[in-house]
Amino acid sequence: MNVELVIPVKLPTDGVVNVYNPARTDEVVGTIPRMSVADVDAVVRAAHDAQRAWAALTPARRFEMIEGVVTALDIAGMDQLLTREHGKVLVDSTRELKYLDYPVKFLEEHLTWLTEGEDLGDSGMHRTRIYRDPFGVVGILAPWNVPIGMSVITIAPALLAGNSVVAHVPVTAPLTVMKLFGRLAAALPDGVLSLISSPDTKVAQALVEHPLVRHVHFTGSPAIGALVAQEAAATNTTITLELGGNDPAIVLDDALDDASIYQRLVTAAFPFGGQACIALKRLYVPAARVGEVVEGLGAVLRSTVVGDGMRPEVTMGPLHTAAIRARVARLVEESRAAGFRVDEYGTLVDDPERGHFLLPTVVSGVTNAAAVVREEQFGPTLPVIGYDSLGEAVAMANDSEFGLGSSVWSSDVDQAVALARRIEAGMTWINTHGGPGIDGRAPWGGVKQSSVGRGGANRAGLEGFTEGHVITLPGSAR
Numbered sequence: 001m002n003v004e005l006v007i008p009v010k011l012p013t014d015g016v017v018n019v020y021n022p023a024r025t026d027e028v029v030g031t032i033p034r035m036s037v038a039d040v041d042a043v044v045r046a047a048h049d050a051q052r053a054w055a056a057l058t059p060a061r062r063f064e065m066i067e068g069v070v071t072a073l074d075i076a077g078m079d080q081l082l083t084r085e086h087g088k089v090l091v092d093s094t095r096e097l098k099y100l101d102y103p104v105k106f107l108e109e110h111l112t113w114l115t116e117g118e119d120l121g122d123s124g125m126h127r128t129r130i131y132r133d134p135f136g137v138v139g140i141l142a143p144w145n146v147p148i149g150m151s152v153i154t155i156a157p158a159l160l161a162g163n164s165v166v167a168h169v170p171v172t173a174p175l176t177v178m179k180l181f182g183r184l185a186a187a188l189p190d191g192v193l194s195l196i197s198s199p200d201t202k203v204a205q206a207l208v209e210h211p212l213v214r215h216v217h218f219t220g221s222p223a224i225g226a227l228v229a230q231e232a233a234a235t236n237t238t239i240t241l242e243l244g245g246n247d248p249a250i251v252l253d254d255a256l257d258d259a260s261i262y263q264r265l266v267t268a269a270f271p272f273g274g275q276a277c278i279a280l281k282r283l284y285v286p287a288a289r290v291g292e293v294v295e296g297l298g299a300v301l302r303s304t305v306v307g308d309g310m311r312p313e314v315t316m317g318p319l320h321t322a323a324i325r326a327r328v329a330r331l332v333e334e335s336r337a338a339g340f341r342v343d344e345y346g347t348l349v350d351d352p353e354r355g356h357f358l359l360p361t362v363v364s365g366v367t368n369a370a371a372v373v374r375e376e377q378f379g380p381t382l383p384v385i386g387y388d389s390l391g392e393a394v395a396m397a398n399d400s401e402f403g404l405g406s407s408v409w410s411s412d413v414d415q416a417v418a419l420a421r422r423i424e425a426g427m428t429w430i431n432t433h434g435g436p437g438i439d440g441r442a443p444w445g446g447v448k449q450s451s452v453g454r455g456g457a458n459r460a461g462l463e464g465f466t467e468g469h470v471i472t473l474p475g476s477a478r
Contacts, residue, residue, distance in 0.1 A: 001030035001081075003175045006182040006195035008046040011039045017199055019175055022087035022318040023308035023355040029085045030175045035198050040206040043194050047137045047164040048212045050191030055134050055162035059114040062160050063107060069187045070152070071101045073180055080310065082176040086147065087317040087356070088272045089309035096148050100180070103153045103457030106440045107160055110459050114161070117471075124477035132466035134162030135214035135238070139207045141228070143219040144170035144320060145275045147177050153444070154217050155181065157461035159193065166194045166213070168204045172321060211235050215465065218242070219277075222401075222449045229452070240453035240464050245404025245446055246376045248282040248397035249433055250419065252390070252410035256289060261409065262296035268407070268433035269382045270301075270360055273316050275324070278405040278427070278434040280382070282373055284393045287386030294343060294364045294384055301360050304346030314349065318356040319379055325356040328379030331372045332361055335383075340366045368396045376402065390419060398424045404446035407433040426451060 002016070016031035054062070079093040086093070117131035138158045142151045147170055158165050169177045174197040185193040196203065208216050208231040218228045219242040232239050249268070255261055268280040285293045309317035319325040336342050341364045348357055360380040363372050373383045387393035397406065406425040410416040413430060420428040426446035429437035443460035445451035454460040 001175065003030055003032050003178045004182075005033055005035065005197065006178055006185045006193070007043050008050070008191040008194060009042045011035060011042070017171060017197075019085050019172065021084050022320055023310070023350060023357075025322075025354055025356070027084075029081070032171075032174050032178065032197055035196060035203060037200065037202045037206045040196070040203060040210065043166055043196060044137055044207065044210045044212050046191040047166050047194055050189055051134070051136050051162075051164040054164055054189055054192045059111045059160060059162070062162065063111055065188060066156055066159055066184070067101070067104050067108070069184045070104050070156070073100065073183060075100070075180070078176055078180060081179070082148065082173075083309040083317070085175050086144070086173045087309055087320050089314055089317050090312075092272060093309070096146060099149055100152055103440055104156050106456075106458045107157060107462070110462055113459070114462060122475050125475045127473040127475050129471050131469040131471060132161065132462065133469045134466055136163060137210075137213050138163040138165050138465060139210070139213045139216045140165055140167040141204055141208075141216070141218040141220065142167055142169050142177070144173045145272060145277070147173050148180065150219055151177055151181060153457040153461065154219075154455065155193065156457050157455075158217070158465040159188070161462050161465040163215070163465055164192045166196065166207060168207055169195055169197045171197045171199045205231055208232050208237070209234060213237060215239070217455065217464070220244070225452075240455055241451060242277070242445060242455065243450055243452075244277045244376055244378075244402065245450045246281050246374070246400050246402040247278060247405040247407070247425075247433070248284060248400070248423070249280050249407040249409065250387075250390070250393045250397055250423075251283065251285045251293070252408070252412070252416070253286045253289070254411045255409040255431070256285070256293070257411070259296070262300050264432065266297060266300045267436070270316065270380055271435060273319055273358070273360075274328075274380045274382075275320060275378055276434065278438075280407065280433045281377055282397070283382055283384045284387050284396060285384060287388050290364055290384055290386040294341075294362055297362050297382070297384075298343055298345055301345035301362070304360055306346055306348045306357050306359055307350035308355065311349070316346070316360065316380065319358060320356070322356055324379060325358055328358055328377055328381060331375060331377055331379075332363070332381055335363045335366065335370065335372045338370065340364065340370065340372075368399060374400070394419065394422045401449040402446065403448040404450035405429070405434060407431075407437070424448065426454075
């Protein structure tokens with residue numbers, strides 16, 4: 001399958017980039033054209049030329065055009081393509097695609113605010129209203145782990161705000177994004193939405209550093225986020241960074257009286273094989289009950305079937321790349337070497353030499369200083385750490401450079417909320433974690449090394465893709 005880049009200009013052909021199946025690493029799922037650093041300038045300039053006319057449309061008209069295309073997209077067969085290029089199981093790909101139009105609906109309620117601005121009223125001295133103006137050209141660097149979901153919650157608000165968008169989609173999983181969002185681009189004025197991708201990191205760098213790109217939204221690792229910040233600083237380009245997390249969950253003693261908690265904890269910890277920034281990555285439980293919790297988790301994880309996500313019996317696919325697999329395997333082996341208990345679960349039904357497969361593991365008897373606790377695993381392993389007091393649990397949960405998501409589990413909701421207020425995080429869920437707990441109306445983002453700014457397909461996202469423009473008149477007393 002040859003998938004074209006979504007760009008408003010014709011570029012010279014310089015070969016192709018192969019996209020491989022993580023479950024069958026000798027299988028080429030498809031190709032995209034190879035682009036060069038020099039190509040970026042033409043794409044950005046076309047986006048710049050298209051932006052003013054796009055911004056001149058009313059927010060209501062822009063929303064009508066975006067929502068009309070997204071809700072009518074034919075996604076037949078796209079879930080299979082996503083599974084083959086990404087590795088996640090088919091049911092997860094199907095769910096992600098069905099989610100495509102869901103975030104867009106949250107944007108509709110902000111059309112009046114986007115059109116009329118915010119009225120600060122008459123102070124006597126002044127009458128002031130704050131309008132939101134688009135940046136112009138926005139660069140979006142999208143992640144590979146949820147390529148459809150994370151693209152829509154950035155591209156949709158950026159476009160609705162009146163920007164033109166040049167999105168660099170993940171080169172290891174570009175095909176589904178290119179095909180689906182290419183249909184959106186085709187329905188909008190030429191140049192308003194462009195999609196590029198390249199294994200050459202200098203292509204993304206050229207996008208970030210381009211003087212006509214006035215805002216950059218990046219989702220990825222803290223190390224790359226720091227580079228993006230440095231590159232954007234040369235042109236004083238504003239940035240929004242979503243840099244991952246190492247999400248803690250504090251389980252109170254009373255929550256363990258409900259046996260269903262183990263299925264919910266497993267669901268929170270192992271989405272897409274743990275490859276989610278808001279997956280549960282550190283589990284804090286009463287010290288006297290660590291063994292009981294490990295057994296409860298194991299009882300759920302024993303039925304895990306690891307293999308090619310296209311197989312109906314498979315419940316956990318491969319990791320996305322060989323490098324990710326190697327990193328998670330290293331953390332597990334270091335835990336074994338340190339004398340921590342490592343329990344492995346499930347059955348592998350495919351050739352381990354052909355795919356990036358790992359069985360899920362639970363690590364216990366571990367300290368908060370261990371690498372498997374301090375590093376973001378981003379894979380199918382979960383450390384369980386015992387605590388002797390809630391104060392100790394909070395201190396350990398906060399002892400991290402990250403602060404994206406977190407959760408507290410208790411039958412006493414008031415106590416859980418009070419404990420949640422002590423956790424250093426951008427988002428805290430009560431008796432759930434991650435995907436099931438996300439409220440699309442709420443700002444998305446974290447604290448410390450997890451985020452710079454906030455986003456989402458909501459008012460926070462629209463604020464992040466606009467600049468305030470204050471208009472002040474003399475007040476009634478003047």
